[in-house]
Amino acid sequence: xxIFRKISHYLKYLIGLILQNPKLVIKEFxxxxxxxxxxxxxxxxxxxxxxxxxxxSGSTLVEEVLSFYPYVKLDRSLKRFFSKGDLKHVHxxxxxxxxxxxxxxxxxxxxxxxxxxxxxxxxxNYELKIIFTFRDIRDVLISxxxxxxxxxxxxxxxxxxxxxxxxxxxxxxxxxxxxxxEPVVKYYYNWIKNWQKKKNLINHLELWYEDYVxxxxxxxxxxxxxxxxxxxxxxxxxxxxxxxKLKKKEKNFINLINDKSKRVxxxxxGKINNWKYFFDExxxxxxxxxxxxxxxxxxxx
Numbered sequence: 001x002x003i004f005r006k007i008s009h010y011l012k013y014l015i016g017l018i019l020q021n022p023k024l025v026i027k028e029f030x031x032x033x034x035x036x037x038x039x040x041x042x043x044x045x046x047x048x049x050x051x052x053x054x055x056x057s058g059s060t061l062v063e064e065v066l067s068f069y070p071y072v073k074l075d076r077s078l079k080r081f082f083s084k085g086d087l088k089h090v091h092x093x094x095x096x097x098x099x100x101x102x103x104x105x106x107x108x109x110x111x112x113x114x115x116x117x118x119x120x121x122x123x124x125n126y127e128l129k130i131i132f133t134f135r136d137i138r139d140v141l142i143s144x145x146x147x148x149x150x151x152x153x154x155x156x157x158x159x160x161x162x163x164x165x166x167x168x169x170x171x172x173x174x175x176x177x178x179x180x181x182e183p184v185v186k187y188y189y190n191w192i193k194n195w196q197k198k199k200n201l202i203n204h205l206e207l208w209y210e211d212y213v214x215x216x217x218x219x220x221x222x223x224x225x226x227x228x229x230x231x232x233x234x235x236x237x238x239x240x241x242x243x244x245k246l247k248k249k250e251k252n253f254i255n256l257i258n259d260k261s262k263r264v265x266x267x268x269x270g271k272i273n274n275w276k277y278f279f280d281e282x283x284x285x286x287x288x289x290x291x292x293x294x295x296x297x298x299x300x301x
Contacts, residue, residue: 016260
């Protein structure tokens with residue numbers, strides 16, 4: 001089954017590239033080939049970076065930073081045979097997934113994996129380097145709402161887009177028929193809280209999107225130090241990120257999220273503290289009524 005899953009994933013990715021633009025096949029293969037050729041001669045204490053991300057918290061930015069260096073995106077590459085494994089939950093991580101990363105080359109993977117006790121031992125056994133990305137949950141909810149409005153493939157798009165702004169936003173996160181299993185606020189709250197409680201048991205770097213907006217150099221230097229890259233590369237990295245930002249502006253949001261290449265992105269506006277202008281008294285009350293615990297528990301300390 002493992003081989004079947006890897007071949008299936010590889011062919012699906014290859015066909016997606018061909019249908020989008022056949023030139024991407026050669027472009028991406030050569031790009032990753034050059035990275036692998038370079039990384040073979042680089043001595044690291046790891047071969048895989050796992051970006052464990054709260055949705056809408058700037059993980060695309062972290063992926064772009066890693067892509068500047070000789071890290072190949074494990075699940076979107078013609079130079080990797082990748083499989084998620086037989087997962088119980090779509091956001092889980094598995095032994096099969098981790099072992100898809102070649103030992104003598106550098107790779108990275110991004111997931112939205114929620115915490116469970118088995119992951120601590122799992123991380124230690126594989127000596128993973130983990131980058132956590134967090135963000136103010138209020139801004140996360142706003143970003144998610146706008147995503148639903150634009151993404152016609154989202155399961156809640158038809159319902160939310162037919163509502164007025166406030167009604168749609170409240171419906172997107174409250175405990176209602178759309179969120180029968182668990183309100184989105186509760187899911188995100190526990191995602192942050194549970195990882196924050198256990199993060200120090202594993203080798204990790206904690207990043208908050210707000211820090212990037214407030215001090216870009218400091219934010220980027222922390223990643224550079226964590227992955228063991230040369231500090232002098234900061235200038236080149238910033239130039240690379242600026243170019244990537246310009247490329248995003250040339251596409252609309254739908255094109256970004258439907259991109260079949262490694263350039264897929266859910267990046268929208270990237271603003272912080274947007275909730276201060278979006279939340280009125282009614283939204284604020286219903287938000288706090290839905291929270292399963294104190295807000296301060298999951299905000300940046």
